[in-house]
Amino acid sequence: MTSKDLTLTNVSRRFGTVTALDNFNLHVGVGELVALLGPSGCGKTTALRIIAGLESLDSGKVAVGEKDISKVPAHKRNMGMVFQAYSLFPNLTVEENVAFGLQMRKVAKHSRLKRSQELLELVGLPSHAKRFTHQLSGGQQQRVALARALAFSPEILLLDEPLSALDAQVRVNLREEIRRLQISLGTTTVFVTHDQEEAMSISDRVGVMSNGVLEQIDTPDVLYNAPATAFVANFVGVMNRIPANLADGKVNIFGKNLVASKKGSETGKIVALLRPETILVKKSENQGNAKVLTRSFLGASSAIICQTHEGTIVQSLMASLNTGEFQPGTSVDLEVTVNEVMVANG
Amino acid sequence: MKKRLDLPLLTTLGALSFFVFVPMLSAFEYSIRTPLEGGYGLTHYKWAVDNEDFFHYILRSGWLSALTVLITLIILVPTVTWLHLSDSKLRPLIDALSLLPLVIPVVAFAVGAQISFPEFVQNTVLELPFLYFVLALPYAYRALDIGLNSISLKTITEAARSTGASWVRTIISVIIPVIRGAVMATVALTFALSIGEYTLTVLLHWDTFPTWVTYVAQENILGAIAISMMSLVIPFVLLTSITLLTPDRSAQRRK
Numbered sequence: 026m027t028s029k030d031l032t033l034t035n036v037s038r039r040f041g042t043v044t045a046l047d048n049f050n051l052h053v054g055v056g057e058l059v060a061l062l063g064p065s066g067c068g069k070t071t072a073l074r075i076i077a078g079l080e081s082l083d084s085g086k087v088a089v090g091e092k093d094i095s096k097v098p099a100h101k102r103n104m105g106m107v108f109q110a111y112s113l114f115p116n117l118t119v120e121e122n123v124a125f126g127l128q129m130r131k132v133a134k135h136s137r138l139k140r141s142q143e144l145l146e147l148v149g150l151p152s153h154a155k156r157f158t159h160q161l162s163g164g165q166q167q168r169v170a171l172a173r174a175l176a177f178s179p180e181i182l183l184l185d186e187p188l189s190a191l192d193a194q195v196r197v198n199l200r201e202e203i204r205r206l207q208i209s210l211g212t213t214t215v216f217v218t219h220d221q222e223e224a225m226s227i228s229d230r231v232g233v234m235s236n237g238v239l240e241q242i243d244t245p246d247v248l249y250n251a252p253a254t255a256f257v258a259n260f261v262g263v264m265n266r267i268p269a270n271l272a273d274g275k276v277n278i279f280g281k282n283l284v285a286s287k288k289g290s291e292t293g294k295i296v297a298l299l300r301p302e303t304i305l306v307k308k309s310e311n312q313g314n315a316k317v318l319t320r321s322f323l324g325a326s327s328a329i330i331c332q333t334h335e336g337t338i339v340q341s342l343m344a345s346l347n348t349g350e351f352q353p354g355t356s357v358d359l360e361v362t363v364n365e366v367m368v369a370n371g
Numbered sequence: 372m373k374k375r376l377d378l379p380l381l382t383t384l385g386a387l388s389f390f391v392f393v394p395m396l397s398a399f400e401y402s403i404r405t406p407l408e409g410g411y412g413l414t415h416y417k418w419a420v421d422n423e424d425f426f427h428y429i430l431r432s433g434w435l436s437a438l439t440v441l442i443t444l445i446i447l448v449p450t451v452t453w454l455h456l457s458d459s460k461l462r463p464l465i466d467a468l469s470l471l472p473l474v475i476p477v478v479a480f481a482v483g484a485q486i487s488f489p490e491f492v493q494n495t496v497l498e499l500p501f502l503y504f505v506l507a508l509p510y511a512y513r514a515l516d517i518g519l520n521s522i523s524l525k526t527i528t529e530a531a532r533s534t535g536a537s538w539v540r541t542i543i544s545v546i547i548p549v550i551r552g553a554v555m556a557t558v559a560l561t562f563a564l565s566i567g568e569y570t571l572t573v574l575l576h577w578d579t580f581p582t583w584v585t586y587v588a589q590e591n592i593l594g595a596i597a598i599s600m601m602s603l604v605i606p607f608v609l610l611t612s613i614t615l616l617t618p619d620r621s622a623q624r625r626k
Contacts, residue, residue: 079529099532100540110523112530116548128544129535173534183533 028213029090029180030055031076036085038071038237045071047237049085053181056211058204059242060224063234064260069217070185072234076215077183078102089180100129102181105174105212109186111166113158119169120145120154126177137176144172147206164195171203175210182207182214188223200227221261225249233257249300255369258298265304265339266296269368276366279314279359283366295368301342305360306331306351313356315339320351331357395603402596415597424583425598429605431496432580436565438500443511443561444554446504449538451515452546455524469512472505480505481574496577503565510560518553519546559610566606 033051037044045068053059061069074080076087078099087095094102105126113122120141121128127137145151148168158166167187174182184203188196204227207214218224224231225245232242233256241253252258259266269276276285276297283297306317306329315331318338327348329341339359351357405412419425454462472480484502485493492498527549531541547554569581578586580602588595 077529077533079532098537099529100535100537102533103535104533106530106533108526108530110526112523112526114527114531114545114549115522116545116551125531125536126534129540170530173530177535 027178027180028055028211030057031181031213031215032086032088033072033076034086034088036072036075036087037083038068038075038080039083044237046075046082049237049239051232051239051242053213053215055213056208057229058207058214058216058227060216060218060228060231061234062218062221062224062231062260065219067234068237069219069234071237073183073185073215073217076181077104077106103177103179104181104183105177105179106183106185107167107170107174107187109189111158111163111170111190113166113169113173115158117158118154119150119156119158119161122158122169123172123176125173130177140176141172144176145169147175148172148202163191164199167191167199168202171206175206175212179212182212184214184216186218188218188220196223203227225261231261233260235260252367255298255367258367258369263301263340263342265299265301266369267299267337267339268335269295269297271295271368276368278361278366281361283361283364285368286365295370298367298369299361299363301328301340303361303363304339304341305362306341306343306348307358307360308350309356309358311356313358315357315359317351317353317355317357319353320348331359333359398596399600402593402600404593406593415591415594416601418591418594419598419601422587422594424587428578428580428583429602431578432566435496435499435503435579436562438497439503439507439565440558440561442500442504443507443557447508447511447515447557448547448554449542451512451519452524452528452542455516455519456528466512466516470509473509477506477570478574481571484575493575498575499568499572499577499579500565502571502575503568504561506568506571507561507564510564511557514553514556514560515550518550518556521553522549555614558613562610563606566602 031051031053033049036046036049038046047068049068049072051059051072061072063069071080075082078094078097082095085095086093089102113119114125117125120138123141123144124132124137127140132140142151142154145154148171150165150168150172153161153165153169158169161169167190170187187203188199191199200223203216216224216228225248228245230242231245231248233240233248235256241248241257243253248257248261252261258264267278269278271285271292271294274285275282276295277283278297278299285295285297312334315333318330318332320330321328322345325345326342327345329343329348329351331339331341333339341359402415403411403413405414453459454465480502484498488498524546527545528541531545532538536544567581568579569585572579573582584595584598584602587598
């Protein structure tokens with residue numbers, strides 16, 4: 026296993042007046058898959074391009090293992106990269122594309138074609154070696170790009186939204202395959218995406234970025250259940266924002282007093298952040314505290330969107346079993362099933 | 372599927388071939404006349420080939436043109452690639468500058484070269500390829516520009532770099548093969564322009580194949596036409612064989 030760990034220390038990068046990365050720190054352990062997640066313009070792609078050496082940094086340090094590579098040119102970094110756009114060389118066959126990195130490393134022809142065939146088997150395209158790239162579908166092209174990035178046993182694998190251009194079904198299949206390969210090869214991997222489902226489903230840890238800063242980096246479970254900041258809470262998963270009053274460290278939501286877990290100096294008028302699955306909808310005999318707007322059947326669970334009498338839209342996620350009665354217009358009682366709530370400035 | 376005849380296209384092509392082929396055929400007919408014996412023969416071609424200067428000058432023009440092509444590729448391919456990748460604000464300016472050789476009269480250009488170049492440059496015939504390069508610049512630049520516009524240059528370059536190719540390797544092993552058509556067009560245009568260049572060469576007092584042909588025409592006009600016919604056919608055959616012999620993978624691509 027040739028993989029190493031990756032460390033970014035206080036990396037900053039400005040484009041004119043725009044700060045793409047601001048004192049950015051990241052450590053990716055050996056064999057770990059870390060996703061960088063964030064809205065467009067948050068700096069995640071810049072971070073990846075700086076790691077790859079395709080973008081220069083203004084200050085800070087990038088290290089692979091113990092070695093500082095901040096000044097090493099891209100082609101000497103020994104990192105495999107898969108791009109969002111189809112990036113295969115159109116003048117080469119599939120196997121020549123995969124072998125390209127080995128050719129640049131002066132590996133003998135028969136060994137590199139052998140390695141190329143191995144990689145094509147790994148990505149499930151063993152019979153496509155002699156084809157040209159334009160004869161492949163989008164998903165196949167990205168598989169070949171992945172094989173090309175892995176063929177020279179890179180120390181780090183970089184994935185720049187490799188699934189964005191693909192159809193939904195292909196995306197899901199390919200991301201599982203990327204994960205399977207990544208685990209079996211033990212390659213340290215950084216995966217940039219704006220799709221949180223993608224990031225959460227295959228990563229060891231996810232770093233949520235906003236405005237050039239890493240807001241929080243942790244396992245998907247922690248990000249979802251214990252977001253460090255209001256931005257992370259809102260960005261990851263669906264979050265209800267319910268206006269309320271904070272007094273004595275308590276918030277009253279739907280008649281229940283909840284302990285507020287504060288992240289800042291919030292006081293007085295705040296919004297309570299509650300996940301849909303922490304809200305229970307019950308049929309009300311009289312007026313209730315809300316009315317059902319819509320119910321979406323999602324299979325095992327259903328999303329019920331309600332509006333309180335104060336006008337707040339609240340989404341609940343419940344097991345589908347007994348939700349058939351919640352037709353639009355039904356008066357219901359909303360209840361909170363947790364005792365603690367995160368609050369943010371309103 | 373039966374294609375309908377495209378009348379406007381055929382008319383244009385017809386008119387075009389009239390202007391291109393009729394003079395050529397007439398010149399050919401003229402060059403094989405044998406006025407002394409009457410009828411036709413290859414006398415003048417034989418006369419040309421027997422003339423020892425023929426090979427001297429055609430070789431000289433050949434290597435000068437080949438050198439021009441080399442200079443053009445070495446200077447222009449990295450430059451135009453860089454202009455495309457860097458999104459430089461200079462690009463519109465350089466686009467415009469590359470057209471200058473079309474508007475500056477060759478006479479002015481030649482006089483300028485004579486006034487400004489140091490003597491050791493003017494004393495060597497090697498000044499010609501660099502000047503031919505400038506004359507061919509508008510065409511060569513545009514051919515490469517169009518080629519690079521037609522591919523996703525940035526992604527392909529970054530893919531090559533991250534896979535381990537240095538800048539030089541990226542250009543030689545990836546960019547040039549991908550824009551092969553544009554490179555071949557650049558080679559053909561530059562070569563054709565250099566091998567036929569007359570005005571600049573004469574003004575700078577050099578002798579190449581075209582100036583020699585004009586000189587010969589004064590003593591044997593039919594022989595000069597025979598030579599011209601050959602100079603038309605030889606580069607054509609050369610360029611066609613280069614194009615055919617370079618493995619064209621786009622042909623396989625269309626399978």
